[in-house]
Amino acid sequence: MNICIFGKYPPIQGGVSMRTYWVAHGLAKLGHNVHVITNAKEATLPYRMFMREEDWPRCDRQYGAGSVTVHWTESYGRRQWHIPDGTPFLTKLASLGLELTRKQTVDLIFSYYVEPYCIAGHLVAQASGIPHVVRTAGSDAGRLWRLPQFGALYDHIFKSADAVLCSPSVIPKMIEIGVETARVTSNPEKHVNLLELFTPDGPILDVELLREQVLAEESDEFRSSLFGKFDPSLSYFGIYGKLGKAKGTYSLLAALKRMADQGLPVGLLVMAHERPAAHDAFRDYVKDNGLEGRVYQLPFLPHWRVPEFIRRCVAVGCLEQDFPIKFHDPVVAREVLTCGGCLVGSNEVIQKLPDARKLIDGHNCIIVNDVNNIEDLERRMTSVIQYPDRVQQIRQRARQYGVEIETGNTFPRRLESILHNVVENTRLSPKTIRHDPAESLELV
8 A cells, every 4th residue: 555644753752753653664565656745853852852863763763575665744944934833744744645645545544642733634535535544642542632622623524534543531521522433443453563663672772872973963053952970880860751849850859869869879861851841941941959969850862772782771760640531542651561671660550551460569560659758769879779679570571461451452453444434435344343441552
């Protein structure tokens, strides 16, 4: 098939971008020609990854008969200015899609994340008559769809699509607004297959070299993403993804300060950002508590370099608690475990992982029942430093768990089957429709 994908893509950071990347390349490996239409090159900090020269060739790729070709929107500077000011991403994305469909045959449009990608995909599908498959994520279905001036258009796009892929918990609402039952199904695969990339053995992130590479860039854009001081003599815990209270960030910093006050040689590597509305709350907290010499913040790296970060850390925290969007997949925790890292995870995160009963505190991970209990969190983090032999055993068992949960993962075979169904029949077949609420949760 010739497939056109609208979506987030590297160098945009985040779970949806990661999954879109692996979907495109997974389908290409199965022999399909995939065209990705994205505004990723126009992303700015804090949502942009730091891509080295050798990272860019991984965006486009040839796989025998299959291929991935990326079509990037570009900035026209002041020429694209209009009132009120803003970047017309929807216009650019839809225009690129229309150009593609006019130049060559496209069998199907697959758009992932409503704003603005599914909207652009809808416009192109309506103009060209090409089948359209829509996939939602956590924050578009869980937050944006609820906004009064978003709902009507989102409803129309969902009802117009030939198929809608979403979290099982979202399916009842889809049916309630009028999406035919035969056109909606839960997400295609439980997970992207992590086994090939996330392994215990491999390169370890050279933090000092990364700093030199960032500072050597002609543009100073990424220099602001560096913060704090790196001390190679310290044992570093790590966090990556998003920062904030619901992510357990400030509890982790409070525990780190208690450890530092006791003279323990520990630090925190941070490959994460907070939302712009936070106004540097994370950095202000670090400064106010005298932790600049213990915390080092890095720019986001491409997903294929995340294992290097995990291997550099003595343990990696995933401490979500009372997280507002319930139906999302804590992929960070799964990556850490599959990579053979020592996961310090909140009980809330652990319970969302596959076969959670197999995750045992002190056996293959460290479980924190209440992230806001700073004394307990400090004690558990201190144990990582005090008992390295025990932690090494935890790492080995974590990898075993990661291998076990990947058993039978045929990603992206089920998605391929869904797309074939839609191309051939303009709807899903019974064998690809799943409404099982026990299936995997959604990425944010």
